[in-house]
Amino acid sequence: MWRKIPSLLSLLFCWCGTVVGQSPSDCTGAIVICSDGPVAFNPTSIDFDDYSNTDNDPGCLLTFENQSVWYYFEFREDMPPNSIIEFLINPNGGFGEDYDFAIYGPNVACDSLGEPVRCSFANFLCTECPFTGLGNGATDTSEGAEGEDGFVAPMMVQPGQGFFMILDNWYGSSTGFELTWGGSAAPFLNCLADPACSNFSVTGGSDIQLCAIDTSLTLSASTTGFGPGTVYSWTSVNGLDALLDDTQVLSPTLQLSDSLSGNYMLRITAQRNNCIETDTIAVAITAAPAIAISGDTIACSNSTVTLDAGAGFADYQWSNDSTSQSINVLAGLSYSVTITDANGCRNSDSLLVSTYAVADPVIQGSAQLCDNSSSTLSAPPGFVAWSWSTGMNDSTIVISSAADYSITVTDANGCQYADTLAVAVAPLPQPAISGILTFCENGQTTLDAGPGFAGYSWTGGSALSQLQVDMPGLYAVTVTDANGCQGAPIRSTWLLGPCPRRKSTAL
């Protein structure tokens, strides 16, 4: 197909660049080629031997330079990445002509070309001869003299990349050639390219994906070839450069705010004299995931509360080492969680679960009950609900038997506290009044309720254990023992009449 291309293509290559004071037969005099058009050049010499420099590898060009022309071609920054460049060289002399070529780069200098990235040394008997070039279905990147087709593989090129090419007329014919560009990169040849800057490059570093919570990031731009005196400038079409701490340094720090998100571009331009290189990196900023622990912020002492970090996160890390969405924890402490969303973005929150004031209720009432009597037990004031072990739900209960009485009280916050009172039943005291129950007129007798009681209460008001009686009647005493229990015997006394010379005796 390439045999027909010269008649099919309407656009023909011409070299329309500049020769910078040196011979186009040398790398340092390389002609910048940047558009299509007819060729009018006939290389006839080698001038300086470019391969005398051992850093310049001739690759497949086993006879080095013969009649050479050096070209430089570079691709504009507005070219899409991964574009393809091809070309066809059609010698004007037709069959029998033999042009060989080698391409160096990207971004190399004439004193350090290295190895060629493409090289064709096919002789005039090659299968596609006299045509030679990049493309035409070739997949090899270098070919020797014998049994070849004259073509090597197209090149994938990137914006800003520049290449040197030596085109060598092996036979030294005088009729010249035509060169035609092809491939998606062909429209982006840079007419402003300067071969003196061929090995200058700048890279802004890898594209960046980060989370807004990552508060700062130092960019990792780098250059080759520039050196001291280079002026740097960071720009952005959508304002991200305003978040750089310095737009005039090679690697500034990007300061993020938590609320920032979106897709941004940052461009670095490096300039030294007339060498200008740029690179652009994409910055994708993901907003910090919203996180708010839900749960009670105050609870009863020693109670358990449930804290929930919310659903839908990829990872949970609680301060108590739990990794679940929610945790059940004791009140009175602070808890925090760090969540990670599906984008790998993290955020944190913390919550203090405080406690209500602690109550210590004590059952009010006597722990001692007298036999055959009852007593009242009361809850202390300040509660709103009561639950006794007797099943009663009032603030007081009346009891009449020995037991452990418990109460659970609930305060206005819903906090519950408990107390227990052990109640014992004491037997009633069994007092007996002793003494002579009869006495003579004008005499008296002594009634005795017995010792050992905590209290006595006689008919008539005496509080002593004994009572002097000089009137007949019914006398009663109520005794109170140490338990507060009371017993009440009653005794009568009898007046027998005058006892002139002797006392009466007890009944």
Ligand SMILES: [Ca+2]
């Ligand atoms: Ca030369």
Ligand SMILES: [Ca+2]
């Ligand atoms: Ca050849």
Ligand SMILES: [Ca+2]
């Ligand atoms: Ca080949």
